[in-house]
Amino acid sequence: MNLGSSLEIRQTRTLAMTAQLRQAIGMLQFNNAELRAFVAREVQKNPLLEMRLAGGAGPGDGARSAASGRAPDTPGPGVRMDMAGAIPAAPASLVEHVARQIGIAIRDPRRRRIAFAFLEALEPYGWLGRDVGGIAAGCGCTPAEAEEVLSVLQGFEPAGLFARSLEECLRLQAQDQDVLDAVLSAMLARLDLVAQGDLELLAEFCGCAVADVAARLKILRGFDPKPGAAFGGDAQPLRAPDLILSEGANGWRVELNASTLPEVVVREDMVRDRDLRDAFVAEALATARSLKRAIEQRNANTLAVAAEIVRRQGAYLEDPAAHLVPLSLRDVAGAVSLHESTVSRITTGMTIDTPRGLMELRGFFCRGLPGAGEEGAVPVTLIRGRIAEMIRAEAPARPLSDEGITALLRREGIEIQRRTVAKYRAMMGIPGSSARRRTGRARPAP
Template identity: 55%
Template structure:
């Protein structure tokens, strides 16, 4: 295993040149241009797969090439004689037999409610992206791309999943989560629909404006607000004590004597072996042998490139967020994809492909690799991460006077005094995202 610093140095070559050399795709023509070969396209395409998706891909590809053999921990997963990969075509089907936790609970419903094999495959891809609190952690477009299906087909499956129990699962935002629950309970009237669409106005107590938008009385808005408070913004949280990760992490991070040590999770990723020894048994089929061997070697190089780029990008992210990973009370630093792209000399689209869907085992638990990215807010002297601002808001509310809770306007003013100029509606949004009620409700709770 290599240290994080060594991983970072591997990424400093020019991306396009590295891609083409690593895949054997450097092809100079008389016009002195570089051609995007099939091997290069495959290498770039593999960047978006997590370890389980990549394993499924390899298990589908290996039987078609007699010179490709897959091994994991020394054991052969496939050979030139072929194998039964029916289980690998549906990598999450076994979860339906596990009743405990949010994942098992949803997987059981998928097994009962979705019979079409194609729709079921898409459904389990959505399940993989389900966050512990019950919201969807990836976009529909990303899931459709990973499944190789149309966005419309993915949306159709999402509509089915959003009808599962408990209501509110697979929502893409707080508003959608509340909307689903209200609809399922049959209480989605004009007043409640208006509140859900304008949570920032509700948080700032603009009842008159909400009544105007809904075309109803202020009393009706108050009634709708009471109904809204009965909804659960985190429908998956009830399963948190028993929930298990959807799949093992793709990357493993630990502290070594010389710093962080990062590696791919070998238990989830097979090794690609080229069976050169089989060539002598294939004499008389020179054209087939040459083509098959070239394809096998290209596949192996593409996998090696995918793994190297994944480690280089993840290493840089770990290095940038080192304090957060070491200390439970530390906040994320502002870190964007373009920052990583500049540091490792890769294109931003490549960073996006690599960070989508990958998970990493850290001292803070298993998290999405993309969770190490964080937008920044410009302060008086430096840029502060959104998480740091949320932590500051949480601490203000935790230390407020119980009989005089801070309003969003007061929090905004305190942040401004600390050198952070953000709007009140942004404070309300951050507070709501953390599941903290407004000052009026906090006052009633304390009273």
């Protein structure tokens, strides 16, 4: 073996995470209030920075806006450059995750207000932290009405949210996975025996073989007793919208809310040429300019993403009876030439005032199932609406089972499973066929 040394020249390209780049990436996920707080802190550190609020300025007075059919005006070359694409996006918080589902599943304003009251009582690990009676009293509704809204919330993903006990949390997950039978139900009623691990005593209580209990115990161990713990972030207080949607002669117009958006002014008039010889002054000026550019980039990208989302979901905004069309982060990212993680950052926690009320940008994204839709996919919201229509049209004495609804949907070209039908039915607060047969009617969907 011959050992020796050699000299090679290699050319590599890497993305350097400078302080300015980290700052620009961080500001992508700021809502207007968070951005204003951040700029206020920077102003305290930098004498060459000044923050102003545009107040009620309109589009002609410096308020930033974009038409939904075209990209917004960019503040300068390079502003739309996507430098954050290679950085993983921060996960949505539990509150944001649930709020998006409320926006999609609950249309009635009164029920939506009750749903958000439940959301305020949601513990970080996913359980309900207050009793239903107290929440109902705070909302000025009956406990029965609050229970109806709670049944919708308990159908949200991940399964087990809004449970009032460990038993209910595990039972919701068993229902979601369609594995809740008589044996498992009996075991959930005696979790004290499950904790003891006495399979023979459990088998005697459940009236089955030990092998049956062991099989269900394996299923139970796969459930998550704290379904909300996987989410990060804290609950966000109610606040003014970050974006405002209005309809003009040329279609929808998206604007950044000038009343909450900070404007950064670099006080270049305070700097003389000889002052730049001072290291502190030179650094302060460079930092101020960098912050201004980063905010302009954040605003331009936010408008571009929001305008594209509005363009895609225009029918939903125009017609109260319309449903969201299937839309993903990838769809929007490709249209505005940004990375998916950048779009994820921008839409997380960003709110917009629409004709349908205050919504999160994330609320416009919608999954689809394989079917005969225009783009080969049928939006989930449309499928839920179709399920509700079928149930409303059923004969009270012969209500449709989940299997029957599944078969009808498949005849319409929608590939769906029975458990998915059961899940969507529960999310709308509609009881099962046996309960509907007893009452003679379906509970109205929210």
